[in-house]
Amino acid sequence: MSGYFTDIKDGIWTVLVGMTITWKHMFVKKVTIQYPDVKRELPDRVRNRLYVNMDDCIGCDQCAKACPVNCITIETLKALPTDDLGSTSTGNKKRLWMPVFDIDIAKCCYCGLCVFPCPTECIEMTDVFEFSEYHRKDLVYHFGTMTPEEITVKRAEVEEYQREQDAKKAAAAAAAAAAKKAEADAAAAAKASEAANIPPDTTAPVS
Numbered sequence: 001m002s003g004y005f006t007d008i009k010d011g012i013w014t015v016l017v018g019m020t021i022t023w024k025h026m027f028v029k030k031v032t033i034q035y036p037d038v039k040r041e042l043p044d045r046v047r048n049r050l051y052v053n054m055d056d057c058i059g060c061d062q063c064a065k066a067c068p069v070n071c072i073t074i075e076t077l078k079a080l081p082t083d084d085l086g087s088t089s090t091g092n093k094k095r096l097w098m099p100v101f102d103i104d105i106a107k108c109c110y111c112g113l114c115v116f117p118c119p120t121e122c123i124e125m126t127d128v129f130e131f132s133e134y135h136r137k138d139l140v141y142h143f144g145t146m147t148p149e150e151i152t153v154k155r156a157e158v159e160e161y162q163r164e165q166d167a168k169k170a171a172a173a174a175a176a177a178a179a180k181k182a183e184a185d186a187a188a189a190a191k192a193s194e195a196a197n198i199p200p201d202t203t204a205p206v207s
């Protein structure tokens, strides 16, 4: 019977201890927030989602080379002499078309190593951290600004230009080889003609 009353006493005591802790917390500052309606202020140098300002990107590939997990994919096309791509806000001349500039943020480890080598400071970490998706493929961000049609046209132009340049180089090399051969033939002919005109050496001792 005494155990019965001891249990009741312990029960009341436990409730009292619990309620004391609860009451104490009624008067201290709250540590929880009503996320997502309320959001914490993030530190200045927070590292979250990446952003690339393509107006300032020169396609140098430095960011992709620095990435330890290879999540940046860049493809470039050399601009033709007739193309004017303008300059970046930092004054760097743009010389490359960029059909592809993708960042697979699902692979990104937010190390920030891609940000530092950028010569035009156009790739940066933002404070955006809410970018969950239903499909992994949606976590590949396409920063390239060329449309598929523009890419096809530009690729054909660049290939055509390259073919012309290769043909010109081959023609120049063939012309140079022909000129060299003609020069060698002329030198050989002159040598032969010179040899034919030399009188016999009569001063040589007869054996």
Ligand code: SF4
Residues within 6 Å of the ligand: 050, 066, 067, 068, 069, 070, 071, 072, 103, 107, 108, 109, 110, 111, 112, 113, 114, 115
């Ligand atoms: S933050 Fe790091 S892992 Fe992410 S893209 Fe940049 S270099 Fe790669």
Ligand code: SF4
Residues within 6 Å of the ligand: 052, 056, 057, 058, 059, 060, 061, 062, 063, 064, 074, 117, 118, 119, 120, 121, 122, 123
């Ligand atoms: S380092 Fe900067 S300029 Fe170079 S490709 Fe990357 S984002 Fe563009």
